[in-house]
Amino acid sequence: MESNSPALLKVExxxxxFLIKKSLLKKEFFKAVDNVSFSVGYNQVLGIVGESGSxxxxxxxxxxxxxxxxxGEVRFEGKDIYSLSRxxxxxxRRETSVIFQDPKTSLNPRFKIGQIIEEPLLIxxxxxxxxxxxxxDAVKDAGLDETFLDRYPSELSGGQRQRVAIARAIVLNPKLIVADEPTSALDVSVQLQIINLIKKLKNEKKISFLFIxxxxxxxxxxxxxILVLYRGKIMEKGDARHILKNPAHPYTKILIDSLPPEHPKDRKKLDAVPEIYREDVEGGCVFYxxxxVAQDICKKEPPYKTIDNREVYCHFV
Ligand SMILES: Nc1ncnc2c1ncn2[C@@H]1O[C@H](COP(=O)(O)OP(=O)(O)OP(=O)(O)O)[C@@H](O)[C@H]1O
Ligand SMILES: [Mg+2]
Incomplete structure (x- = not known):
């Protein structure tokens, strides 16, 4: 279920x-994103979670x-992003920015930190x-001091480099940042620092995030x-606390069950997930x-059902 407040980003x-194979007789495509709808509100973090290739x-x-x-359609502040005037x-472009997974490759090694952060302003x-x-201001907001501006990316730690990437992403004061696995290349302790920094930017600068x-x-x-993705389709989306506490989709349950047990104490434990070898069914549930818990009915595509503050793609909710 979408919230009633106006959306910063609305995807329908x-x-x-993607074309994966081409021969004289036919072309084969791979559905990477399949009929996905969601919105991101102002001053909100929407988390997109799913396994590799989802x-x-x-x-x-x-x-x-x-x-x-x-x-499909993507609207940013009500405007279709594919038919914007110049x-x-x-x-x-100014109001959206991006942070990637690996700051080693996303920062130009020949530029000083000051130049890297300044580049979007020049553009x-x-x-x-x-x-x-x-x-x-941006370098300070990202938790570094001005002495970093004169250094090169190679002289920084992984966490510091990611802070530089964040400083660059916020320097134009964007409304939305797409953060694509921004903590995955970092040590656990540094991950937490970056997560806290993103929370701070959301709260203090009112930036919305699509956090992947x-x-x-x-x-x-x-x-x-949270939006839970599997093979390009949304399995479940809605309020983060509801989903974490009481997942509705079997795939979300498996994801939560595989989290370290010391995480939320009130987490329900699934019975051991059995190894399943079943053929995919064309036109059926993609998780079949x-x-x-699949049954014969799952050979048909499930509808999205709205329950308990969320939408779920499953016959059994
Ligand atoms: N340009 C492309 N051409 C062909 N296939 C592509 C292309 N880009 C992505 N794909 C395929 O689309 C699917 C989804 O890719 P995507 O990068 O969005 O996954 P992801 O969820 O971000 O995975 P990861 O967690 O590994 O980053 C994958 O199977 C990928 O191989
Ligand atoms: Mg990816």
């Missing part, structure tokens, strides 16, 4: 296929217009006299709402082949 029936990054890239959609496009034509202060991770534990720590 978004789909994306389509998380593809959703992020579609929303930032780094790749083209096949069908002026609106500039505003959209967007911010006058020189304003740039210095904005760079200094394969780790439900991490997603649960900072998301207001791995679902511990």
């Amino acid at each position: 029936n978004l789909s994306k296929k 389509g998380k990054s593809t959703i992020g890239r579609l929303i930032l217009k780094l790749i083209k959609k096949d069908s 002026k609106e496009e500039k505003i959209f 967007h034509g911010v006058p020189k006299k304003e740039r210095k202060k904005k760079v200094e 991770s394969h780790d439900l534990n991490v997603v649960g720590m900072l998301s207001d709402r 082949s791995r679902c511990p």
Whole structure:
């Protein structure tokens, strides 16, 4: 269920296929994102969780217009991002930004930290006299001090580099940041620092985040709402606390069951997940082949059902 407050980002029936094989007779496509709908409110973190290959990054890239959609709609502050005027496009680029997983490869090694953070300001034509202060503010907001500005990425730790990536992402004061596995390359203790920094930016700067991770534990720590993805489809989406405390979809239950047991004490334990070897059924539930509770009815596509503050893709809720 979507909240009633106006959405910063609204995605409806978004789909994306990739061509994976081409021969004279036919083309084979892979559905990476399949009819996905969700919204991100102002000052909200939406966590997208799912295993490798489930389509998380593809959703992020579609929303930032780094790749083209096949069908569906993406609205940012009510405007269709695929039919913006040049002026609106500039505003959209300014108000959205991205943080990637690996700050080693996402930061240009030949640039000093100051130049890396300044670059988006240059691209967007911010006058020189304003740039210095904005760079200094951003580096401080990201939890580093000005002495870092004169250093190179190779002289920083992984956590510090990710803070630089965050400083760069916030320097233009965006409304939405797509954070694609921003903590996955970091040690656990550093992960926590970055999670706290993102929480702080949300609370103090009112930035919304689309926070992508394969780790439900991490997603649960900072998301207001969660979307669980499997093979490009939403299995369950809704309020984070509800989902973590009382998962409705069998896949979410498995994800939660695989979390370290010291996490929330009130977590329900699933019985051991059996090893399942079942053939996929064309047109059926996409989780059929791995679902511990599947029945014959699951050979048909389940509808989305709304229960207890969320939408669930399963016949049995
Ligand atoms: N440009 C592309 N061409 C062909 N297939 C692609 C392309 N980009 C992604 N895919 C495929 O789409 C699927 C979803 O990829 P995506 O990168 O969105 O997954 P992900 O959930 O982010 O995975 P990970 O956790 O490993 O980052 C994968 O099977 C991937 O191989
Ligand atoms: Mg990815």
